[in-house]
Amino acid sequence: MDNLKEELKKHLITQLNLEDKTPADIMDEAPLFGDNGLGLDSIDALELIVLLDKHYHIKLTNPEEGKSVFYSINTMAEYIEKNKK
Amino acid sequence: MKISGCCRIHQNKVLVNGKKYFASDNSQHDELSMQLYRFLKTEYPKFYKMDLLSKMGFLATEIICQTTSAISKFADDEIALLFANSHSCSESDERFNHSFKVEKSPSPAQFVYTLPNILLGELAIRNKWYGENLFTLLPAFSAEYFSSQAGIFVPQKAKALLCGWVNLFPVTDVFVFFAESNSETAQEILDSKEIEHWYNNIK
């Protein structure tokens, strides 16, 4: 699970062009969206759907679902563990 | 009207008001823009997400904002953004095209940059500018074009202009200038020869 979280942070930085961030800057439990966390926005949320599909072959068809799945690195990792094929 | 500040990026060189400001050891767009960003010591995480067209326009505008004091005296809707180039956002078009043709997953983050006026949105967001904006496509740089646009925007629709030519191909060819009116109400001419002079000053 920890390996998955590390890998996820690296994918996040590449896919979302967070060049000023390192995996160490991203806390497992911190919210990814909004001003208190990583500050991601609505386009990032859609880009995360692409990330899930590209790296984990998980298709999220309803962007609304993304709100809970993409809340934090922890919630993303849990979702991937549960749904990966 | 008078030009009160200008930034010229040509290949790997950056000139501000005709004087050498920065030179990169690399004229590749990616390298040049990152080096210049670090040199400016600006902290703006959104920068990393921008496409090259927006990055170049953003950097030149940042430099003008840092070096042209006149710009801060205008209200948030008094500056019109008038930008142009010849190839639109072709670099982003290629990237988005690649995302669906080769990577087989259309990238939303790349698609949003497949409109050239996104650059104007980035400048508006960064500087909280709510004024007029217009992105025009021309076959080549034209000082007359900007001079003519100045005539239709000032004083009716704006008090000052941030004009930009942002071409990336075949080489980086960026020219952004700030022009303001000497008079509140009277129609003034922005001399195309003055624009031409600063554009050609790349030594």
Added chain:
Amino acid sequence: MIYIGAETILSPNGNTKDCFRKIAEKKSGVSKITGNGFNGESFYCSMFSDSRPDFNTLAVQTIEQLLEKSKANLLTEESTLLIISTTKGDLSKGFENAIVSPAKFLYEKYKLKHFPFSISNACASGVMAINAAAAFIENKQYQNVIVLGIDMITDFIVYGFQSLYAISDEPCKPFDSERKGINLGEGAGAVLLSANKDVFTTTPVCYLSGSSSNDANHISGPSRTGEGLFRSVNKTLSASAIKTENIDFISAHGTATVFNDEMEAIAFNRLNMQHIPVNSFKGFTGHTLGAAGVIETALCITCMHENTLLPSAGYYTKGTSIELNLITQAASATINTVLKTASGFGGCNASLLLQKIK
């Protein structure tokens, strides 16, 4: 005084007359396209069916139809400018040349005196191009400006809007509570603006004023407060001294995305315009992107001549936090003054006012 007329549309719903009549009868140009989405999805859009013209052919046909409504040789006069409004131009010419290539083609074909300007300002391009045209005339740089708005549907555009989850899988429903996103459209529109009424062979209307404003908020999401649209309409009103109560009809942008329509409702409410009859043409024409502002302005001019309010498609239940006065059936009305608005990616908003000649 600036006149605007010779309104011309070439769309999957036909020419200006056909388009007007079909909208009045609530017949849409939008239909189901089976299996052409990125993953083979079906989607709804307004596309030319048989003998789909290429970009330059459509541009030429539209200009020729406009010229039939104007004085001979107008296009090639020294005092005439052509402005092209498009988001993506002709992608078959390659990304670098997509927009400048059609301009060059028209410049050479018609031996124009001035190289055409192309305006690419997302979905507000058309309204901004008309505003630029009027400003050129007001500033006496040109006597006549022809504005051509044109965009075609390509896989590039379809896949892009799909990646944003912005395309509806049914006919779009601007401002309705069940709206699910846009229907794309293709086509062209053209209008002529002139300082001289005699260059029109059909009756023009007056262009009063126009402006643009940026939301300064987000590059793809509309402002939650409608700030840019609110500011643009305010500037447009004050430039012509027209008051809210003088406006008989608003042709809104109305893309049928959840956020766009809500933003417009908020802005119109802030402007105290929520009671004015309003529609979106997108349910009939699809969202024609860079052509939209020109096609919809052409339809507004037709509505003024015909004294008819045209309906919005797919509106049944209030779907925005503030109720607007959506037109649901064609109705006779005296339309003297019209407000046209548009908003697009990059946070851009634009508006213009038209008035019948007194």
